[in-house]
Every structure is written in structure tokens, then in C-alpha cells.
Amino acid sequence: MQLKFSPEEEAFREELRSIFAKVPEDLRKRNEEGKLNYPDDIITSARILNEHGVHVPNWPVEWGGKDWTPIQFHIYREEMNLAFVPEPLPFNAGMIGPVIAQFGSQEMKERFLPKTANLDIWWCQGFSEPEAGSDLASLKTRAVRDGDHYVINGQKTWTTLGQFADWIFLLARTNPDVKKQAGISMFLIPMDTPGIELRPIQLIDGSYEVNEVFFNDVKVPAENMVGEENSGWTQAKFLLGNERSGIARVGYTKTNLARAKRLAAQTKTAHGTLLDDPLFAARLAEVENELLALEVTQLRVAASSADGKPNPASSLLKLKGSQLQQAAKELLADIAGPDSLPVAEVAADAPNGSARVSAPEWAQLAAPEYLNYRKVSIYGGSSEVQRQIIDKAVLGL
Amino acid sequence: MDFELSEEQGMLRDTVREVLTKNYDVETLRKVTDTDLGWSEKVWNSLAEIGILGLTFPESEGGMDAGPVEFTSVMTELGRALAPEPYLDSVLVPGSLLGIADDATRAELRQGLASGELLMAFAHNEPGDRWPVAAVATTATADGVLNGTKTLVGHGDCAHKLIVSARVGDEIGLFLIDADAAGVSRTAYRTHDRRRGAEITFTDAKATRLGSGDASQVIADTEVGIQTALCAEALGIMERSLELTVEYLKSRKQFGVPLATFQALTHRAADMYVQLELARSLDLYAISALADGIADPTIASRAKLQTCRSARHIGQEAIQMHGGIGMTAEYPIAHYVSRLTAISHTLGDADAHVAKLAKDLGSYDMIKVG
Numbered sequence: 001m002q003l004k005f006s007p008e009e010e011a012f013r014e015e016l017r018s019i020f021a022k023v024p025e026d027l028r029k030r031n032e033e034g035k036l037n038y039p040d041d042i043i044t045s046a047r048i049l050n051e052h053g054v055h056v057p058n059w060p061v062e063w064g065g066k067d068w069t070p071i072q073f074h075i076y077r078e079e080m081n082l083a084f085v086p087e088p089l090p091f092n093a094g095m096i097g098p099v100i101a102q103f104g105s106q107e108m109k110e111r112f113l114p115k116t117a118n119l120d121i122w123w124c125q126g127f128s129e130p131e132a133g134s135d136l137a138s139l140k141t142r143a144v145r146d147g148d149h150y151v152i153n154g155q156k157t158w159t160t161l162g163q164f165a166d167w168i169f170l171l172a173r174t175n176p177d178v179k180k181q182a183g184i185s186m187f188l189i190p191m192d193t194p195g196i197e198l199r200p201i202q203l204i205d206g207s208y209e210v211n212e213v214f215f216n217d218v219k220v221p222a223e224n225m226v227g228e229e230n231s232g233w234t235q236a237k238f239l240l241g242n243e244r245s246g247i248a249r250v251g252y253t254k255t256n257l258a259r260a261k262r263l264a265a266q267t268k269t270a271h272g273t274l275l276d277d278p279l280f281a282a283r284l285a286e287v288e289n290e291l292l293a294l295e296v297t298q299l300r301v302a303a304s305s306a307d308g309k310p311n312p313a314s315s316l317l318k319l320k321g322s323q324l325q326q327a328a329k330e331l332l333a334d335i336a337g338p339d340s341l342p343v344a345e346v347a348a349d350a351p352n353g354s355a356r357v358s359a360p361e362w363a364q365l366a367a368p369e370y371l372n373y374r375k376v377s378i379y380g381g382s383s384e385v386q387r388q389i390i391d392k393a394v395l396g397l
Numbered sequence: 398m399d400f401e402l403s404e405e406q407g408m409l410r411d412t413v414r415e416v417l418t419k420n421y422d423v424e425t426l427r428k429v430t431d432t433d434l435g436w437s438e439k440v441w442n443s444l445a446e447i448g449i450l451g452l453t454f455p456e457s458e459g460g461m462d463a464g465p466v467e468f469t470s471v472m473t474e475l476g477r478a479l480a481p482e483p484y485l486d487s488v489l490v491p492g493s494l495l496g497i498a499d500d501a502t503r504a505e506l507r508q509g510l511a512s513g514e515l516l517m518a519f520a521h522n523e524p525g526d527r528w529p530v531a532a533v534a535t536t537a538t539a540d541g542v543l544n545g546t547k548t549l550v551g552h553g554d555c556a557h558k559l560i561v562s563a564r565v566g567d568e569i570g571l572f573l574i575d576a577d578a579a580g581v582s583r584t585a586y587r588t589h590d591r592r593r594g595a596e597i598t599f600t601d602a603k604a605t606r607l608g609s610g611d612a613s614q615v616i617a618d619t620e621v622g623i624q625t626a627l628c629a630e631a632l633g634i635m636e637r638s639l640e641l642t643v644e645y646l647k648s649r650k651q652f653g654v655p656l657a658t659f660q661a662l663t664h665r666a667a668d669m670y671v672q673l674e675l676a677r678s679l680d681l682y683a684i685s686a687l688a689d690g691i692a693d694p695t696i697a698s699r700a701k702l703q704t705c706r707s708a709r710h711i712g713q714e715a716i717q718m719h720g721g722i723g724m725t726a727e728y729p730i731a732h733y734v735s736r737l738t739a740i741s742h743t744l745g746d747a748d749a750h751v752a753k754l755a756k757d758l759g760s761y762d763m764i765k766v767g
Contacts, residue, residue, distance in 0.1 A: 001399055001400060001401065001402065001403075001406075001466050001681070001684065001685050001688060002398065002399040002685065003398065003400070003681065003682060003685035003686075003766070004398070004685075004689075005398065071398050254763050254764060255763070257763070257764065258762050258763040261758060261759070261762070262762075265759065275758060275759055278752070278755065281755035281756070281758050282751045282752065282755045284755070284758060285751050285754040285755040285758055286702075286751055288754075288758075288764045289679075289699055289702050289703060289751075289754060290675065290703070291764060292679065292682070292699060292764050292766065293675035293676070293678045293679045293703050294675065294678075295766055296678035296679065296681065296682050296766060297674055297675060297677075297678040299398055299400075299766070300400050300678060300681070302398070303398040303399060303400055304400070304401075313674070316670070316671050316674055319667075319671060320671055320675070384664065386667075387663075387664040387667035387668070388660075388663075388664070388667075390667040390670055390671075391663045391664070391666065391667050394667075394670060395639075395643050395663075395666055395667065395670060396643070396647075397643060397646060397647065397657045397663045397666060
């Protein structure tokens with residue numbers, strides 16, 4: 001038993017630190033403060049990482065991936081978070097890239113993978129529908145073959161950052177007469193194809209992060225289908241399995257707790273600072289301790305993972321990881337307290353943090369972020385779905 | 398990073414598990430814990446025979462030269478079996494404190510402990526103490542005459558010899574005394590988890606000082622070891638509690654179907670699993686620190702805090718999901734939960750450890766492994 005990084009792993013950590021330092025400091029500062037410029041900051045950062053070969057390390061080596069150990073991936077994610085480098089766009093790096101590399105034709109790989117790695121294409125995800133959330137396989141969007149094309153009709157929702165997307169990867173029903181999982185196919189479609197209409201959905205924090213996407217007689221060339229017809233569920237399961245790895249975001253929560261500590265030490269109360277308040281300090285200490293427990297759990301999972309097979313314990317990481325991300329945002333919002341009420345100037349399109357009042361900018365951003373972070377226990381397989389996976393795959397219930 | 402037991406360590410664990418599962422089921426456990434002694438000399442002798450009692454002592458002192466990884470895996474097995482044998486109280490703790498004794502005394506006593514023939518206990522806690530406060534109001538004269546009262550001496554009832562902490566001038570010293578020496582009076586008691594202990598009063602009792610110099614550090618280091626051992630024992634108990642609960646959900650039928658068909662129950666079992674694994678992680682964290690020679694009370698508090706939280710969650714949920722049968726002494730889960738509760742109230746509960754960690758918050762920026 002040895003709970004230590006090897007000298008090689010420490011050297012690897014140093015190497016990554018020097019690469020992450022190449023992402024401009026002002027950009028990383030914006031990320032730390034929750035004020036990234038979309039899509040520019042994401043693209044700038046992605047291209048720097050890609051230039052240094054660390055944007056898509058989870059891909060096959062021939063397409064720019066790295067044959068890192070799970071511990072090296074752990075270090076990579078942690079250092080990225082600690083340096084406030086924006087995480088690679090999940091739709092490109094985590095989702096469609098690996099799917100194309102695994103299931104796409106050689107032609108499709110050559111056409112899409114380099115551009116996907118360099119964020120020359122910004123992808124969005126066309127999976128969820130109004131009637132198909134956790135029960136994704138019940139999706140209704142139809143794709144009907146018409147000569148060398150498919151014609152697509154239907155509606156997708158929760159399409160994150162779709163407003164910046166060049167392409168969408170879409171699940172659609174190609175055979176309505178078989179078991180629901182067996183009649184689904186995956187298509188790659190440019191967002192500017194006639195018949196596609198995008199409607200932004202405003203969220204609880206006032207942000208526009210997700211969208212509805214409508215498909216009206218959208219024509220897609222048959223060669224844009226990934227793999228075989230009706231094999232889409234296999235690809236979707238592969239994609240969703242990858243989605244869970246690294247989703248605990250331990251490094252990110254660490255930075256949030258460190259921030260909470262600094263801000264609490266600056267926040268005056270009747271008897272000193274908020275950090276001196278025993279009740280507040282107890283809450284913070286408790287979350288910190290759970291985070292340490294989760295980090296060691298993540299290392300245990302990494303140290304025991306072989307062949308990149310999804311480990312059912314990754315459901316634990318997602319479940320607890322999202323709870324701790326939320327706990328950290330909750331602490332920050334509670335530190336801001338009454339100063340979290342003002343968020344912006346009066347104009348409806350004024351961004352959060354713009355109110356010209358005494359409440360500092362971080363405090364103006366705190367409550368919207370806290371409200372926004374409810375999402376993390378809903379997306380990527382809700383907490384309830386993760387519990388179900390633990391029951392089936394770990395406990396045999 | 399390596400969280401696995403070595404082949405040898407795995408064999409040790411399997412051997413202990415075999416001895417204990419052969420000897421204990423809930424009926425035997427009830428019989429054994431209803432005797433005055435409260436544990437089985439037969440099992441004790443088996444543990445001595447396979448070298449478990451002397452596990453952590455050097456070979457020259459009758460031991461096997463093993464370390465924290467080994468003794469904590471024994472604790473986990475004792476927890477899984479709910480074995481009441483006083484390995485921690487009667488052997489590990491006094492064995493560790495003997496580190497300050499002179500060579501001859503240490504070797505002789507450790508050989509006795511390893512053989513299973515000698516039982517010792519650490520008389521440290523006093524009335525009114527509550528972790529982390531240990532007043533040590535018991536006094537010793539320069540020639541070792543003890544006066545004072547020690548309470549909650551785990552397995553002090555059966556000990557042949559006691560190690561007593563006492564104030565001598567400005568120092569805290571450790572003193573060795575026979576449990577039946579003149580001036581020593583013991584009142585034995587039973588705990589809610591069917592273990593044994595004693596309150597012990599010393600009235601002009603003549604003892605021998607162990608080593609010289611202030612013993613506060615060896616006491617503190619030993620306490621880190623005890624916390625880690627208790628966490629390891631609790632881990633075994635929580636593992637079994639979850640296993641029993643899962644088995645019960647699969648086998649028990651109501652409304653014509655197994656309980657496992659109700660998500661209201663199975664999702665709570667998933668949360669028990671999460672709590673178990675978080676506790677295991679900080680347990681491993683504390684064990685590997687100890688194995689690196691670091692007796693860090695902060696690390697021990699971290700492990701104990703998570704253990705207490707997980708223990709309460711898993712224990713209460715386990716009984717609730719068993720329903721009425723979980724309340725009975727005839728079924729194992731109640732015994733597991735009682736033991737978890739006792740561990741959580743030994744050397745600081747969750748609140749006490751949170752309070753300690755909360756006080757230190759300002760001294761570092763970011764929580765880190767290592």
C-alpha cells in the first residue's frame with residue numbers, strides 16, 4: 001500500500017503545469033471568476049492545449065490521444081482545474097471525438113477528428129428530447145431514408161452551448177417497429193442546414209446555456225451517419241460511459257473551497273470574521289473532509305482501472321462529486337449573503353456582476369452560480385440514475 | 398499509488414477471517430458476550446497461535462515485525478466478525494506504549510502479550526474527560542506511588558497489568574502496576590455493545606515508572622494509532638452491515654415481491670455504499686500515513702470524522718431497512734450498529750473532530766492529499 005505519486009508522476013505534473021501556464025493569464029483569471037467569454041476563450045484555450053498535444057488525451061493515440069495511465073489522467077484534470085484552464089469542450093473532446101474514432105469510417109475520422117480536436121468545429125449534443133430525459137431510448141425524432149439522404153423531423157432540448165455550435169451529433173429513430181433501443185441511429189449535421197431552428201432557453205440564473213433545437217424536413221446525406229443504421233444506441237452508451245469519467249471535478253471544487261475560505265476570512269461579522277464563526281467553519285471543514293475522501297476514492301478508482309473499462313465506482317464519483325460541487329457553490333453564496341441579492345444593472349440584457357452598488361462583483365455572481373449548479377446532479381446521468389447504476393452494477397440489487 | 402494489500406498481507410487477512418468466521422455466528426457471539434469475561438479464550442489462543450497478538454512487535458520480542466497495514470486489516474476482520482476479543486485494548490495499545498520502557502521490560506512484557514498469556518490495559522481516561530481533553534489529575538510521587546481515579550478503561554476488568562498515566566511534577570509519566578496490587582480497586586462494567594471495561598481507583602498504590610521523560614508524545618502517537626485502528630474496525634462493521642442489508646433486500650418479500658424491487662429502499666442502499674467507500678478512502682489515507690511513519694492527529698481526525706458520519710448513516714439505515722428484525726438481539730445487524738455507536742463515541746465523536754478541523758481551517762489554503 002502506497003498513497004504517493006511516483007517521481008515520474010510528479011515530473012509529469014510539472015510538465016503539465018508549464019503547458020497550462022501557456023494559456024493566457026487573463027483568460028484563466030476570467031475562468032476563476034466565472035466570467036469566461038464564450039466562445040472565444042474556450043477556442044483560444046483549446047487551440048493552445050491542442051498545439052501542445054494535451055487537448056484530447058483520452059482519444060486513441062493515432063488521433064492525438066495519449067496512452068497515459070489513469071493516474072496521469074487524474075493529475076491532468078487536477079492540474080487543469082488548479083490552473084483555471086477551461087476544461088475542453090465536452091461535446092468535442094469527451095463525446096463525439098471518441099465516438100467517431102471508435103465507430104466512424106476512415107473517411108469520417110479524417111474528415112472530422114483533426115478539426116474536432118482543434119475546435120475548428122464546435123459540436124453540440126442532440127440527445128435529450130422533451131419526452132426523453134433519463135429515459136433517453138424513448139426518443140421520437142425521426143430519420144427517414146430518402147435516396148442518398150435521410151430526412152429528419154423532431155425536436156431536441158437541453159442542447160448546451162448550441163448557439164455557438166457548427167455541427168450537432170444527433171440521435172434519431174430510424175426504425176420505429178423494433179425494441180426502442182434497436183431502432184436508433186446517430187447522425188452528424190451542420191447547424192446551418194435548412195430546416196434547423198434553435199431557440200435559447202433562459203435558465204434560473206438568467207444565463208443562456210441551453211437551447212431547444214427543432215428539425216423540420218432537414219436533409220442529411222447518408223454518409224453522415226455514424227456506423228451502421230440502427231446502431232446508435234451502442235454509440236450512445238459508449239458516449240455516456242465516457243461522460244462519467246472525470247465528472248467528479250475534485251480539483252475544481254478544491255479551488256472553490258479555497259476561495260470560500262479566503263472570502264470568509266474577509267467577511268466581517270459581529271464577532272470577527274465569518275471564518276471564525278464556529279458554525280460556518282464546521283460546515284466548511286466538513287465539506288473539505290468529504291472532498292478529501294472523494295479525492296482518495298478517485299485515486300483508488302484510477303489506480304484499479306484497467307483497459308479503460310468503465311468502472312461502476314465512477315457512478316459514486318459522479319454522485320458525490322456533484323453534491324460537493326453544489327456544497328461549495330452553496331457556501332460561496334452564503335458567504336455573499338445579502339450582498340448576493342443585486343446581480344446586474346436594470347437593463348434585461350445586462351450581464352450578471354454589473355450592478356453598480358457596494359456589493360462586490362464576486363458576491364453579485366455568487367447566487368446565480370449557486371442556482372446554476374443544481375444542474376450538475378441532473379446532467380450526465382442524474383443522481384438518481386447513478387444510484388440505480390450502483391444498485392445494479394455494484395450491489396446486485 | 399497502490400491501495401492493494403500485498404500477497405502476504407492478503408493471506409494474513411484471509412487467515413484471520415477464517416479463524417473468526419469459524420468461531421462466530423450471532424448465537425455464539427451472544428453466548429460468549431454473556432459470560433463474565435465477555436470474550437473467548439479459545440479464540441484468543443487461536444489468534445496467539447497464528448501470531449496475530451504479537452503481529453506488530455519486533456521478532457526479538459516475540460512478534461512478526463508487521464506494521465499498520467497488517468494490524469488495521471486484523472481490526473477490519475475483527476469488525477466484520479464482530480469478534481469481542483480485546484486485541485486493541487489488551488495488546489496493541491499497551492504494546493505501543495511500552496515503546497518508552499527499557500529494553501528488558503519491553504521485551505519481557507511484549508513477549509507475554511504476544512503469547513496471549515499476559516493481558517494489559519491502558520488506564521488514562523478520567524472522570525470528566527471528554528476528547529480531546531485528558532486532564533491526567535492522577536498523581537505519582539517520584540518513587541511511583543499512585544493516587545487517582547481512571548475510568549472507561551477498556552478491558553481493564555481482565556487485565557493482569559495496567560499502564561497508568563499520572564502527573565509527576567511537571568511531567569506526565571507512564572507507570573506499570575499489577576492490577577491486583579495493594580491500593581488498586583476495580584469496578585468492572587458491561588458496555589451497550591457487550592464489551593467490558595473497568596473504573597479503577599488507585600490509593601497509595603505502588604507502581605514502577607516506565608522509561609523517563611514526559612510521555613505526552615507517546616500517548617498522543619498511540620492515540621493516533623487507536624483512532625486508525627477503530628476506523629479500520631468500523632470499516633469491517635460497515636462492510637458487513639451493507640452486505641447484510643443488501644442480502645435482506647434481496648431475500649425478504651412483502652406484497653409478493655422482494656424488497657429489492659422498491660427504489661425507495663435500493664437508492665438508500667446506494668447511498669450507504671457511497672458512505673462506506675468514503676470512509677474506506679480516508680481509512681486507507683490514515684493507514685498509509687501511519688505506514689510512512691507519520692502519526693498525524695489531523696489525519697486521524699479526518700478519518701475518524703468520516704467514519705463517524707458514515708457509521709451513523711449506515712448503521713441507522715441498515716436497521717431501518719431490516720425493519721423489526723433489525724431491532725432484535727437475535728439477528729446480527731443490531732449488534733453491528735451498537736458496536737458502531739460505541740466506536741463513534743470513543744476518542745471523539747464527529748462533532749468533536751469537526752470542531753478540531755474547523756479551528757485549523759485558516760492555517761492552509763487548499764486541502765491536499767499528502
